[in-house]
Amino acid sequence: MSDRSVxxxxxxxAQESLRERRDFARSFDSxxxxxxxxxRVLDARGVGEADAYAIAxxxxxxxxxxxxxxxxxLGHIGLxxxxxxxxxxxxxxxxxSERFDINAMPDANVHLPVEQRRPGGLGIHxxxxxxxxxxxxxxxxxxxxxxxxxxxxxxxxxxxxxGGGSDKNQSE
Amino acid sequence: MFDISHGPDGTIVFSxxxxxxxxxxxEAFIDAAGAVQAYDFGGLEYISSAGLGVLLRRHKRLVxxxxxxxxxxxxxxIYDIFRFSGFDQVFDVQRAxx
Numbered sequence: 001m002s003d004r005s006v007x008x009x010x011x012x013x014a015q016e017s018l019r020e021r022r023d024f025a026r027s028f029d030s031x032x033x034x035x036x037x038x039x040r041v042l043d044a045r046g047v048g049e050a051d052a053y054a055i056a057x058x059x060x061x062x063x064x065x066x067x068x069x070x071x072x073x074l075g076h077i078g079l080x081x082x083x084x085x086x087x088x089x090x091x092x093x094x095x096x097s098e099r100f101d102i103n104a105m106p107d108a109n110v111h112l113p114v115e116q117r118r119p120g121g122l123g124i125h126x127x128x129x130x131x132x133x134x135x136x137x138x139x140x141x142x143x144x145x146x147x148x149x150x151x152x153x154x155x156x157x158x159x160x161x162x163g164g165g166s167d168k169n170q171s172e
Numbered sequence: 173m174f175d176i177s178h179g180p181d182g183t184i185v186f187s188x189x190x191x192x193x194x195x196x197x198x199e200a201f202i203d204a205a206g207a208v209q210a211y212d213f214g215g216l217e218y219i220s221s222a223g224l225g226v227l228l229r230r231h232k233r234l235v236x237x238x239x240x241x242x243x244x245x246x247x248x249x250i251y252d253i254f255r256f257s258g259f260d261q262v263f264d265v266q267r268a269x270x
Binding site: 028029032110114115117118119120122123155 | 189191192193218220221222224225226228229231232235249252253256257258259262
Protein backbone atom coordinates (compact mmCIF):
# COMPACT_ATOMS: atom_id res chain seq x y z
CA MET A 1 0.00 0.00 0.00
CA SER A 2 1.39 3.35 -1.02
CA ASP A 3 1.97 5.66 1.87
CA ARG A 4 2.50 8.98 0.21
CA SER A 5 1.28 11.45 2.73
CA VAL A 6 1.24 15.14 2.03
CA UNK A 7 0.10 17.12 5.05
CA UNK A 8 -0.02 20.86 4.79
CA UNK A 9 -1.57 23.85 6.40
CA UNK A 10 -2.61 26.85 4.42
CA UNK A 11 -4.63 29.98 4.68
CA UNK A 12 -4.49 33.04 6.82
CA UNK A 13 -3.96 32.89 10.56
CA ALA A 14 -7.65 33.72 10.99
CA GLN A 15 -8.84 30.60 9.15
CA GLU A 16 -6.04 28.10 8.83
CA SER A 17 -7.07 24.88 7.13
CA LEU A 18 -5.45 21.52 7.46
CA ARG A 19 -4.97 19.38 4.39
CA GLU A 20 -3.69 15.86 3.95
CA ARG A 21 -3.47 13.64 0.89
CA ARG A 22 -2.61 9.97 0.55
CA ASP A 23 -2.90 7.18 -1.99
CA PHE A 24 -4.51 3.87 -1.13
CA ALA A 25 -4.49 0.44 -2.74
CA ARG A 26 -7.72 -0.72 -4.39
CA SER A 27 -8.75 -2.98 -1.56
CA PHE A 28 -11.20 -2.94 1.33
CA ASP A 29 -8.13 -3.67 3.45
CA SER A 30 -7.21 -0.01 2.88
CA UNK A 31 -10.19 1.12 4.95
CA UNK A 32 -8.36 0.84 8.26
CA UNK A 33 -5.64 3.20 7.06
CA UNK A 34 -8.23 5.48 5.51
CA UNK A 35 -10.14 5.79 8.78
CA UNK A 36 -6.89 6.44 10.63
CA UNK A 37 -6.16 9.32 8.27
CA UNK A 38 -9.67 10.70 8.66
CA UNK A 39 -9.46 10.55 12.45
CA ARG A 40 -6.07 12.21 12.47
CA VAL A 41 -7.14 15.15 10.34
CA LEU A 42 -10.52 15.67 11.97
CA ASP A 43 -9.25 15.25 15.53
CA ALA A 44 -6.56 17.86 14.85
CA ARG A 45 -9.36 20.36 14.17
CA GLY A 46 -11.70 19.14 16.89
CA VAL A 47 -14.43 18.07 14.49
CA GLY A 48 -17.43 16.68 16.37
CA GLU A 49 -18.65 13.11 16.40
CA ALA A 50 -21.63 13.51 14.11
CA ASP A 51 -19.62 15.31 11.45
CA ALA A 52 -16.78 12.81 11.73
CA TYR A 53 -19.23 9.95 11.25
CA ALA A 54 -20.72 11.52 8.15
CA ILE A 55 -17.33 12.30 6.61
CA ALA A 56 -15.90 8.85 7.33
CA UNK A 57 -18.99 7.17 5.95
CA UNK A 58 -19.05 9.25 2.79
CA UNK A 59 -15.40 8.45 2.16
CA UNK A 60 -15.98 4.74 2.77
CA UNK A 61 -18.99 4.59 0.46
CA UNK A 62 -17.19 6.38 -2.36
CA UNK A 63 -13.94 4.46 -1.93
CA UNK A 64 -15.58 1.04 -1.76
CA UNK A 65 -17.63 1.83 -4.88
CA UNK A 66 -14.41 2.69 -6.71
CA UNK A 67 -12.89 -0.61 -5.56
CA UNK A 68 -15.98 -2.72 -6.32
CA UNK A 69 -16.72 -1.31 -9.74
CA UNK A 70 -13.17 -0.72 -10.93
CA UNK A 71 -11.02 -3.31 -9.18
CA UNK A 72 -8.85 -3.72 -12.31
CA UNK A 73 -8.07 -0.04 -12.66
CA LEU A 74 -4.43 0.92 -12.75
CA GLY A 75 -2.85 2.85 -9.93
CA HIS A 76 -3.96 3.69 -6.45
CA ILE A 77 -6.97 5.74 -5.38
CA GLY A 78 -6.10 9.16 -4.02
CA LEU A 79 -7.82 10.69 -0.99
CA UNK A 80 -7.45 14.31 -0.01
CA UNK A 81 -9.06 15.85 3.07
CA UNK A 82 -9.07 19.58 3.74
CA UNK A 83 -10.49 20.74 7.05
CA UNK A 84 -11.19 24.36 7.94
CA UNK A 85 -13.02 25.60 10.99
CA UNK A 86 -16.22 25.81 8.95
CA UNK A 87 -16.25 22.84 6.64
CA UNK A 88 -14.48 19.74 5.41
CA UNK A 89 -13.81 19.04 1.75
CA UNK A 90 -12.81 15.56 0.61
CA UNK A 91 -11.79 14.35 -2.82
CA UNK A 92 -11.32 10.83 -4.07
CA UNK A 93 -9.49 10.36 -7.33
CA UNK A 94 -9.40 7.23 -9.47
CA UNK A 95 -6.68 7.77 -12.08
CA UNK A 96 -7.85 4.99 -14.42
CA SER A 97 -11.60 4.63 -14.79
CA GLU A 98 -14.57 4.83 -17.10
CA ARG A 99 -16.83 7.82 -16.75
CA PHE A 100 -19.56 7.33 -14.16
CA ASP A 101 -21.25 10.40 -12.71
CA ILE A 102 -22.72 9.44 -9.35
CA ASN A 103 -24.89 12.54 -9.37
CA ALA A 104 -26.88 10.99 -12.18
CA MET A 105 -27.88 8.07 -9.99
CA PRO A 106 -31.39 8.28 -8.53
CA ASP A 107 -32.02 7.91 -4.85
CA ALA A 108 -32.80 4.47 -3.53
CA ASN A 109 -36.47 3.78 -2.89
CA VAL A 110 -36.41 3.26 0.85
CA HIS A 111 -40.18 2.83 1.06
CA LEU A 112 -40.34 -0.50 -0.74
CA PRO A 113 -41.69 -3.43 1.24
CA VAL A 114 -38.97 -5.50 2.79
CA GLU A 115 -39.33 -8.34 0.35
CA GLN A 116 -38.40 -5.95 -2.45
CA ARG A 117 -35.50 -4.33 -0.64
CA ARG A 118 -32.11 -5.43 -1.87
CA PRO A 119 -28.74 -5.13 -0.15
CA GLY A 120 -26.73 -2.43 -1.88
CA GLY A 121 -27.66 0.82 -3.57
CA LEU A 122 -27.84 2.81 -0.36
CA GLY A 123 -24.37 4.32 -0.28
CA ILE A 124 -25.02 7.36 -2.48
CA HIS A 125 -28.50 7.75 -1.00
CA UNK A 126 -27.03 8.08 2.48
CA UNK A 127 -24.14 10.33 1.44
CA UNK A 128 -26.58 12.82 -0.07
CA UNK A 129 -28.25 13.23 3.31
CA UNK A 130 -25.03 13.69 5.18
CA UNK A 131 -23.00 16.13 3.07
CA UNK A 132 -23.80 19.46 1.46
CA UNK A 133 -22.50 18.99 -2.06
CA UNK A 134 -21.04 16.32 -4.29
CA UNK A 135 -19.16 17.17 -7.48
CA UNK A 136 -17.96 14.82 -10.18
CA UNK A 137 -15.20 15.57 -12.64
CA UNK A 138 -13.87 13.33 -15.39
CA UNK A 139 -11.00 13.91 -17.77
CA UNK A 140 -8.53 11.59 -19.47
CA UNK A 141 -9.79 8.46 -17.60
CA UNK A 142 -9.38 10.26 -14.29
CA UNK A 143 -12.48 10.44 -12.08
CA UNK A 144 -12.60 12.87 -9.22
CA UNK A 145 -15.43 12.96 -6.68
CA UNK A 146 -15.41 15.88 -4.26
CA UNK A 147 -17.84 16.38 -1.41
CA UNK A 148 -18.12 19.15 1.09
CA UNK A 149 -19.65 19.05 4.53
CA UNK A 150 -20.44 22.14 6.56
CA UNK A 151 -19.49 21.50 10.15
CA UNK A 152 -22.10 21.50 12.89
CA UNK A 153 -25.00 21.25 10.45
CA UNK A 154 -27.42 18.37 11.21
CA UNK A 155 -27.92 15.60 8.70
CA UNK A 156 -30.93 16.14 6.42
CA UNK A 157 -34.19 14.75 7.75
CA UNK A 158 -35.91 12.06 5.65
CA UNK A 159 -38.99 13.37 3.83
CA UNK A 160 -42.10 13.05 5.92
CA UNK A 161 -40.19 12.71 9.19
CA UNK A 162 -41.92 14.26 12.17
CA GLY A 163 -40.51 17.64 13.10
CA GLY A 164 -40.52 18.95 9.56
CA GLY A 165 -37.63 19.45 7.21
CA SER A 166 -37.53 18.33 3.65
CA ASP A 167 -35.51 15.54 2.16
CA LYS A 168 -32.73 16.85 0.01
CA ASN A 169 -31.11 15.53 -3.10
CA GLN A 170 -34.17 13.86 -4.54
CA SER A 171 -33.44 12.22 -7.88
CA GLU A 172 -33.36 14.77 -10.62
CA MET B 173 -11.78 -2.27 14.95
CA PHE B 174 -14.81 -4.56 14.93
CA ASP B 175 -15.79 -7.38 17.23
CA ILE B 176 -18.78 -9.68 17.39
CA SER B 177 -19.57 -12.18 20.13
CA HIS B 178 -22.32 -13.96 22.00
CA GLY B 179 -23.90 -11.97 24.80
CA PRO B 180 -24.86 -13.47 28.17
CA ASP B 181 -28.57 -12.98 27.44
CA GLY B 182 -28.78 -14.82 24.15
CA THR B 183 -28.02 -11.78 22.03
CA ILE B 184 -25.23 -11.21 19.57
CA VAL B 185 -23.07 -8.30 20.70
CA PHE B 186 -21.52 -5.94 18.16
CA SER B 187 -18.75 -3.49 18.97
CA UNK B 188 -16.46 -1.14 17.13
CA UNK B 189 -16.97 -0.28 13.46
CA UNK B 190 -18.90 -2.43 11.02
CA UNK B 191 -17.47 -1.21 7.74
CA UNK B 192 -17.16 -2.97 4.39
CA UNK B 193 -13.94 -4.72 5.40
CA UNK B 194 -15.61 -6.32 8.42
CA UNK B 195 -18.82 -7.58 6.83
CA UNK B 196 -17.54 -11.02 5.93
CA UNK B 197 -16.53 -11.56 9.55
CA UNK B 198 -19.89 -10.33 10.80
CA GLU B 199 -21.88 -12.42 8.35
CA ALA B 200 -19.91 -15.59 9.10
CA PHE B 201 -20.57 -15.19 12.82
CA ILE B 202 -24.24 -14.43 12.32
CA ASP B 203 -24.72 -17.41 10.05
CA ALA B 204 -23.03 -19.71 12.54
CA ALA B 205 -25.16 -18.32 15.38
CA GLY B 206 -28.33 -19.70 13.86
CA ALA B 207 -31.69 -18.30 14.90
CA VAL B 208 -30.54 -15.49 17.23
CA GLN B 209 -32.78 -12.48 16.51
CA ALA B 210 -31.58 -9.85 18.96
CA TYR B 211 -28.43 -7.87 18.30
CA ASP B 212 -26.98 -5.62 20.97
CA PHE B 213 -25.46 -2.53 19.34
CA GLY B 214 -24.43 -0.89 22.60
CA GLY B 215 -20.75 -1.01 21.68
CA LEU B 216 -21.18 -0.39 17.96
CA GLU B 217 -19.88 3.03 16.99
CA TYR B 218 -20.37 2.95 13.24
CA ILE B 219 -22.13 1.11 10.45
CA SER B 220 -22.01 1.78 6.73
CA SER B 221 -24.24 0.61 3.90
CA ALA B 222 -22.27 -2.63 3.67
CA GLY B 223 -23.26 -3.41 7.25
CA LEU B 224 -26.87 -2.58 6.46
CA GLY B 225 -26.72 -5.22 3.75
CA VAL B 226 -25.61 -7.82 6.27
CA LEU B 227 -28.53 -6.94 8.52
CA LEU B 228 -31.05 -6.96 5.68
CA ARG B 229 -29.98 -10.39 4.48
CA ARG B 230 -30.27 -11.76 7.99
CA HIS B 231 -33.64 -10.11 8.56
CA LYS B 232 -35.07 -11.64 5.40
CA ARG B 233 -34.03 -15.10 6.54
CA LEU B 234 -35.64 -14.51 9.92
CA VAL B 235 -38.84 -13.25 8.32
CA UNK B 236 -39.01 -16.40 6.22
CA UNK B 237 -39.25 -18.38 9.45
CA UNK B 238 -41.64 -16.00 11.15
CA UNK B 239 -39.11 -13.87 12.98
CA UNK B 240 -37.79 -10.31 12.82
CA UNK B 241 -34.46 -8.74 13.50
CA UNK B 242 -34.35 -6.77 16.75
CA UNK B 243 -31.57 -4.26 17.37
CA UNK B 244 -31.10 -2.84 20.86
CA UNK B 245 -29.00 -0.05 22.37
CA UNK B 246 -28.58 1.68 19.02
CA UNK B 247 -26.67 4.98 19.23
CA UNK B 248 -28.10 8.17 17.76
CA UNK B 249 -25.90 8.25 14.66
CA ILE B 250 -26.66 4.67 13.70
CA TYR B 251 -30.33 5.28 14.44
CA ASP B 252 -30.26 8.15 11.96
CA ILE B 253 -28.70 5.85 9.37
CA PHE B 254 -31.62 3.45 9.89
CA ARG B 255 -34.10 6.32 9.46
CA PHE B 256 -32.48 7.59 6.28
CA SER B 257 -32.38 4.09 4.84
CA GLY B 258 -35.94 3.24 5.85
CA PHE B 259 -34.72 0.34 7.93
CA ASP B 260 -36.25 1.79 11.08
CA GLN B 261 -39.51 0.58 9.56
CA VAL B 262 -38.11 -2.83 8.72
CA PHE B 263 -36.16 -3.91 11.79
CA ASP B 264 -37.28 -3.56 15.39
CA VAL B 265 -34.87 -0.81 16.43
CA GLN B 266 -34.52 0.33 20.04
CA ARG B 267 -32.39 3.36 20.75
CA ALA B 268 -29.84 3.38 23.52
CA UNK B 269 -31.43 4.70 26.70
CA UNK B 270 -34.98 4.00 25.58
